[in-house]
Structures are given as C-alpha cells and as structure tokens.
Amino acid sequence: MATNFRHPSYTSTIMFDSAFKLLLRRLGLMLCLYMLLRLLFYIFNYSAFADASSGQTFLAFVYGLRFDLAAITAVNAPFILLSLFPIGNILNPSYQRFLKVWFIVTNAPFIALALVDVEFFKFIGKRSSNELATITGDILDQLGQLAQYYWYLILAFVVFLILLSKIYPKQTAPVIVQKNIMVRSLRLLLVAALAVMAIRGGIQLKPLRVNHAFVLEPASLGHLSLNSPFTFIKGIGQPQLEQKHFFPDEQSLVTAMAFDPGKFSHPTEEQRQENVVVIILESFSAEYVGALNNGKGYTPFLDSLSTQGLLFHNAFANGRKSIEALPSVLAGLPSLMQEPYITSAYQANRLVGLGTVLQDAGYHTAFFHGAANGTMGFNNFSKIAGVQEYYGLDEYPEELREKDFDGQWGIFDEPYLQYVSRTLTEYKKPFFATLFTLSSHHPYTIPGKYKGRFPKGELEIHESIGYADHALRKFFKTASKQPWYSNTLFIITADHTQKSADPAYQNELGHYRVPLIIFHPTQDLQNINLKQVVQHADLYPTIVDYLNIKTDKVLPFGRSVFDTGKTGNAILYNNNSYFLVQQDQVVELDQEDQAKVYSFPDLTPSPSLNPEAEQKLKAYVQYYRNAMVHNKLYFWND
Structure with missing residues (x-):
C-alpha cells in the first residue's frame, strides 16, 4: 500500500492526520519523561524539600508542567517543524527513521543534564544554568573520576535512552496523509504559534523565567517545579560573573567587611509587635525634595513629614533601575552586576528576604504595586522575598479600574494609596507591607x-512629583484615622533617580542619591546622625534591628541606621567600576582592580587612600561575585 494513501472516511481538510497525532504522542512521551526525571530529582534531594507537605509537593509537580512544556517545545522546535513539514510525504518510512534519530540525539543531552543535576544540585543548591560552561575544563580533567563515582547516573542515562528508543511512538494505524499543502501550511503556522506560547509560558506580560517557579510555599519547591533543560536554555547568553580572589578565605572576607554574621541572632530586648510600611516612590531623586535642597523642590508634604521623622541627607539607591530596587530593599542585596538580579543567571540562588524573616516572627506580609501584574517581575520576586500576598492591577477593584487607570501603566497614585490604606486596615496585626508607587513614571501622567495645580518646574517629571507628593499627603491623612497607624513604622524612599536639572547632582554619586525618611507617629526616633551615609541595603537590617527580630540571614552589605557603633557606607556599581561611598571619602575599584580615592561628596581626586576602605570594597566585590557563582550568599550557615 502506498504511504500516501488517504482513508476514504477523511477529507482533505482534516487537521488531525497521522503525522500530527504522531507528533502529539512523541511530545507527550517527553512530557512523561520529564516528570519521571523530576521524580528522580525529588527522591535524590528529598531533604531539600522535606519541609513541604505532600499537597505542596504535588502542586510543585503540577506547576512544573508549565516549565516542562516550555523546555520540551524549545528543544524540539526543529523536530516539530520537520514533523509537520507542508511539502512531501512526511510519513515515508525512511523519513520517519530520520526523525527518530533526530529526536533521540536532540533530547539526549538535556536528559543527561537533568540527570547530572540530580547530584549537582547538592553542591550548588539550584538547577544548572550556563555556569556549566565555566567549569567544562574541570569536568573534562576529572571525567574518569566522576564517571567512577557517579556510575549510576551514567547507567540511568543509558536506561533512559533505551527506554526512549523502545517506546518512541510509531505509525501503527492506517496512514492518513493530509495532501492539501495550503492546509498543511496553515496548520504548521497554528502549531508554531502554540509553540511560541508554550515557550514563553503563556500569554502573560513577561515570558516565563526561572524565578516564576518560586511562587509556592516553601520557596525551595521552586527548584522542584523547574527542570534543568529550562534553566540551562534560559541561561544561554546571560553574562557570568568572573570570580575574584583578593582574600584567601571566608574568615578574612568577614574581617575585611567588618561583618558579624550573628549580629541579629541574639537580640537583648523583646520583639516589638509593630507594623512596618515601606513606601518606594517611583523615580524620586533627592534633588526633587525641598528639605534636602534649601527649600527648592516639589515635595511640600515630604518636607513637612521630614521634620517629624528622620530625613537622611546622604541616602543612596543601590541601582539605577526599578527592577534593581526590590532585591536591595527586600533582601539587602545591592545591584552589583550588569544584569539585574531578577533576570540574571543567578535568579534561582538562595535568597532569604525580609518577608521570610518577618513571617517567621509572626507578621502578615504584602506587596502593593498598581501596575499590570508581572511588571518587572515584582510579583515573583516578592514571593522569593517571602511576601505572602501580591496586589497588582488585577487585584484592584474592577468597578474602579477603568476610572482610576492612568492610560499607561496602572492606577493613579492617589486612588491606589487610598485603596492600600483600606486594605491594611483589614489585616491581622502586626503586618509588613511594601508599597511601590507609579505616577511619577514616564510619561508622567497626572489626573x-x-x-495646572502643581509646579511645572524645569523638567517634565516635576509636575508628576508634585502629584505623587500630594497622593502621599492624602494617604497619611487617611491612614492617621486607622487603628493601625499609631503602631506603625513608616520608611519612605525611592527606587532610583531620574532626570536632573541641578549640576550638584550631575555626577556619579548624584545618579544614586534618593530620599530616605523614617517616621513613626508615636515613637521618638531622634539622636540619629542624619549626615551618615545610608543605602537601600540598610533597610533590611534596620527593620530587623528596630523590631528586635532574631535572624542570622542579614547579608554583609547593609547595617542598621540605628547602630551608632558602625560607620555607614553605600556600595554602587555603574557597569564599569565599583564604588564604596563613606562620609569622608569615596573609593573606586575599576575593571583592572585598581583602586582610586575621591573626596566626598564633590568627588575631587585625593592622593591619600585609606587601606581599610580599599580592602573593604575588594572584600564586598569578592564576596558578591564568588557567592553568586557558588550560590553561597549565606556561607556562614550553609
């Protein structure tokens, strides 16, 4: 019988012919295989997921299907094209044998990668990414020893390949070939569209990323939901950090950073049961705040609030983008590489956020951002940081959404902040909430x-700064009438700076200078040095210190602003050099690891270099880079 025979009960317009059914069965086989690999990964690394209940673990397996579909489709995209090629007899036996070989050869390396991760996960604490490329030489040098020690993985690989070859779906039913080239072409286009959707993980705002896996509790289940082919593919093209070796061991790093890992492990006072609200203002430079610039500014409410709280004169963001602010604020991790942490090759590294620490201390945690859900990965990162509830545009009351929408990004600040105030009133106390505003984002739309109500100023952003400041005034007015207000610590800062009109801010430090106000309606927070250098990475230890929380999960970069025994500093990275900002000097470490020193704040070159400051900056750089590469940010308790 000719292989292009068409069964008489089918017409030429049938889409689900034999070739298409075969393709679905073969991809389904890979889906089952990936699930089997996940089960193997789970068994060998059970201790990493032992805290999860059986129900949570089951959900992680189910959620993993999304990542499996993405990886399988990406790996087998050429196979899909060849299986549904619109011209010729694609069911010819010789062609089908070619497809089988292609299928096995293409998928074999990724099966091997998944099997390697069964053991490699124990060493790096995450699924493999493109860091494998940096250790290929070491693997080849030790190949014999590795093969001898992990022989069972090689055996498993052989078994998987034999299994794949034996149960690879073949044509058994009567051959039904769709002859109409136009219909076959349209079908291929439809399948291609579905394949693109599978690879990007759906029709959501942002394509599927590694950190999307960390939405379940406990967060460690994200590694179970992921698969190694997906993380490896996502890591292709992402820059890897070069390790540094200024110091011989971890103890010398700790000494140079003047870091005490157990600083907050044994607080002498009882834990405070106070709420904490962190407000991150979109694109607010310190330049716009009148209280920091002899009254010249666009923030009359912040100026008045600063007289009742603490306004720091030398506060710095640890990055230049909104996406870089959250890791600094919620995890104490500054942005010290070219790629934002949230989208970097290290986004699956172990990171203990402020939300996690406060949850363990009995806090209800939430994150509010009136933009579209998924914007800048805030929803996923807030989960990684231990925040229980995320409120985006989708959670805003539907009956108010159209009226309060700014036409560009999300909900105008004034109505959104009122919504946040009402929502917080419903929370169990104590709570920790982070609020990220948006109206001062380009194109700076106001209702x-x-x-005409707010000053136009010299820059197009200035009018929207006035509106955002007005929205804050209304928020505090409403909040002050709520039962939780008098027992709440407020921290107000900005994600990053924006355009500048003042030459005093048009330098390397000015690009990072943001406002920082700490305010409590009923507590006296005086006797603090307001000229000290502070940074976003200080907020995590400041909150932990203020609340007397017990934890050893505070990273070395930050310090509590209430700690009068330590000198403040800020660490910055401009994609070329690292800077350590201190109240008496600024140290720069360039790409050649050469140190330079400048006066603070005017950045005049200085002939005298403080050796301790240089060593401290080098220690920060080595710790950050090497800990990222090895997933050892918390090396003192790993």
Whole structure:
C-alpha cells in the first residue's frame, strides 16, 4: 500500500492526520519523561524539600508542567517543524527513521543534564544554568573520576535512552496523509504559534523565567517545579560573573567587611509587635525634595513629614533601575552586576528576604504595586522575598479600574494609596507591607482634574512629583484615622533617580542619591546622625534591628541606621567600576582592580587612600561575585 494513501472516511481538510497525532504522542512521551526525571530529582534531594507537605509537593509537580512544556517545545522546535513539514510525504518510512534519530540525539543531552543535576544540585543548591560552561575544563580533567563515582547516573542515562528508543511512538494505524499543502501550511503556522506560547509560558506580560517557579510555599519547591533543560536554555547568553580572589578565605572576607554574621541572632530586648510600611516612590531623586535642597523642590508634604521623622541627607539607591530596587530593599542585596538580579543567571540562588524573616516572627506580609501584574517581575520576586500576598492591577477593584487607570501603566497614585490604606486596615496585626508607587513614571501622567495645580518646574517629571507628593499627603491623612497607624513604622524612599536639572547632582554619586525618611507617629526616633551615609541595603537590617527580630540571614552589605557603633557606607556599581561611598571619602575599584580615592561628596581626586576602605570594597566585590557563582550568599550557615 502506498504511504500516501488517504482513508476514504477523511477529507482533505482534516487537521488531525497521522503525522500530527504522531507528533502529539512523541511530545507527550517527553512530557512523561520529564516528570519521571523530576521524580528522580525529588527522591535524590528529598531533604531539600522535606519541609513541604505532600499537597505542596504535588502542586510543585503540577506547576512544573508549565516549565516542562516550555523546555520540551524549545528543544524540539526543529523536530516539530520537520514533523509537520507542508511539502512531501512526511510519513515515508525512511523519513520517519530520520526523525527518530533526530529526536533521540536532540533530547539526549538535556536528559543527561537533568540527570547530572540530580547530584549537582547538592553542591550548588539550584538547577544548572550556563555556569556549566565555566567549569567544562574541570569536568573534562576529572571525567574518569566522576564517571567512577557517579556510575549510576551514567547507567540511568543509558536506561533512559533505551527506554526512549523502545517506546518512541510509531505509525501503527492506517496512514492518513493530509495532501492539501495550503492546509498543511496553515496548520504548521497554528502549531508554531502554540509553540511560541508554550515557550514563553503563556500569554502573560513577561515570558516565563526561572524565578516564576518560586511562587509556592516553601520557596525551595521552586527548584522542584523547574527542570534543568529550562534553566540551562534560559541561561544561554546571560553574562557570568568572573570570580575574584583578593582574600584567601571566608574568615578574612568577614574581617575585611567588618561583618558579624550573628549580629541579629541574639537580640537583648523583646520583639516589638509593630507594623512596618515601606513606601518606594517611583523615580524620586533627592534633588526633587525641598528639605534636602534649601527649600527648592516639589515635595511640600515630604518636607513637612521630614521634620517629624528622620530625613537622611546622604541616602543612596543601590541601582539605577526599578527592577534593581526590590532585591536591595527586600533582601539587602545591592545591584552589583550588569544584569539585574531578577533576570540574571543567578535568579534561582538562595535568597532569604525580609518577608521570610518577618513571617517567621509572626507578621502578615504584602506587596502593593498598581501596575499590570508581572511588571518587572515584582510579583515573583516578592514571593522569593517571602511576601505572602501580591496586589497588582488585577487585584484592584474592577468597578474602579477603568476610572482610576492612568492610560499607561496602572492606577493613579492617589486612588491606589487610598485603596492600600483600606486594605491594611483589614489585616491581622502586626503586618509588613511594601508599597511601590507609579505616577511619577514616564510619561508622567497626572489626573486631568489636577492639571495646572502643581509646579511645572524645569523638567517634565516635576509636575508628576508634585502629584505623587500630594497622593502621599492624602494617604497619611487617611491612614492617621486607622487603628493601625499609631503602631506603625513608616520608611519612605525611592527606587532610583531620574532626570536632573541641578549640576550638584550631575555626577556619579548624584545618579544614586534618593530620599530616605523614617517616621513613626508615636515613637521618638531622634539622636540619629542624619549626615551618615545610608543605602537601600540598610533597610533590611534596620527593620530587623528596630523590631528586635532574631535572624542570622542579614547579608554583609547593609547595617542598621540605628547602630551608632558602625560607620555607614553605600556600595554602587555603574557597569564599569565599583564604588564604596563613606562620609569622608569615596573609593573606586575599576575593571583592572585598581583602586582610586575621591573626596566626598564633590568627588575631587585625593592622593591619600585609606587601606581599610580599599580592602573593604575588594572584600564586598569578592564576596558578591564568588557567592553568586557558588550560590553561597549565606556561607556562614550553609
């Protein structure tokens, strides 16, 4: 019988012919195989997931299907094209044998990678990414020893390949070939569209990323939901950090950073049961705040609030983008590489956020951002940081959404902040909430009824700064009438700076200078040095210190602003050099690891270099890079 025979009960317009059914069965086989590999991964690394209940573990397996579909489709994209090629007899026996060989050869390396991760996960604490490329030489040098020690993985690989070859779906039913080239072409286009959707993980705002896996509790289940082919593919093209070796061991690093890993492990006072609200203002430079610039500014409410709280004169963001702010604020991790942590090759590294620490201390935690869900990966990172509830545009009351939408990004600040105030009132106390505003984001839209009310200023952003400041005034007015207000610590800062009109801010430090206000309605927070250098990475230890929380999960970069025994500093990276900002000097470490020193704050070159400051900056750089590469940010208790 000719292989292009068409069964008489089918017409030429049938889409589900034999070739298409075969393709679905073969991809289904890979889906089952990936699930089997996940089960093997789970068994060998059970201790990493022992804290999860059986129900949570089951959900992690189910959620993993999304990542499996993405990886299988990406790996087998050429196979899909060849299986549904619109021209010729694709069911010819010789062609089908070619497809089988292609299928096995293409998938074999990724099966091997998944098997390697069964053991490699124990060493790096995450699924493999493109860091494998940096250790290929070491693997080849030790190949014989590795093969001898992990022989069972090689055996498993052989078994998987034999299994794949034996149960690879073949044509058994009567051959039904769709002859109409136009229909076959349209079908291929439809399948291609579905394949793109599978690879990007759906039709959501941002394509599927590694950190999307960390949405379940406990967060460690994210590694179970992921698969190694997906993390490896996502890591292709992402820059890897070069390790540094200024110091011989971890103890010398700790000494140079003047870091005490157990600083907050044994607080002498009883834990405070106070709420904490962190407000991150979109694109607010310190330049816009009148209280920091002899009254010249666009923030009358912040200026008045600063007289009742603590306004720091030398506060710095640890990055230049919104996406870089959250790791600094919620995890104490500054942005010290070219790629933002949230989208980097290290996004699956172990990171203990402020939300996790406060949850363990009995806090209800939430994150509010009135933009579209998924914007800048905030929803996923907030989960990684231990925040229980995420509120985005989708959670805003539907009956108010159209009226309060700014036409670009999300909900205008004034109505959104009122919504946050009402929502917080419903929370169990104590709570920890982070609020990220958006109206001062380009194109700086403000509601029509406020046109002409706020100063236009010299830059297009200035009017929206005035509106955002007004929205804050209304928020505090409403909040002050709520039962939780008097027992709440407020921290107000900005994610990053924006355009500048003042030459005093048009330098390397000015690009990072943001406002930072700490305010409590009923507590006296005085006797603090307001000229000290502070940074976003200080907020985590500051909150832990203020609340007397017990934890050893505070990273070395930050310090509590209430700690009068330590000198403040900020660490910055401009994609070329690292900077350590201190109150008496600024140390720069360039790409050649050469140190330079400048005066603070005018950045005048200085002939005298403080050796301790240079060593401290080098220690920060080595710790950050090497800990990222080895997933050892918490090496003191790993």
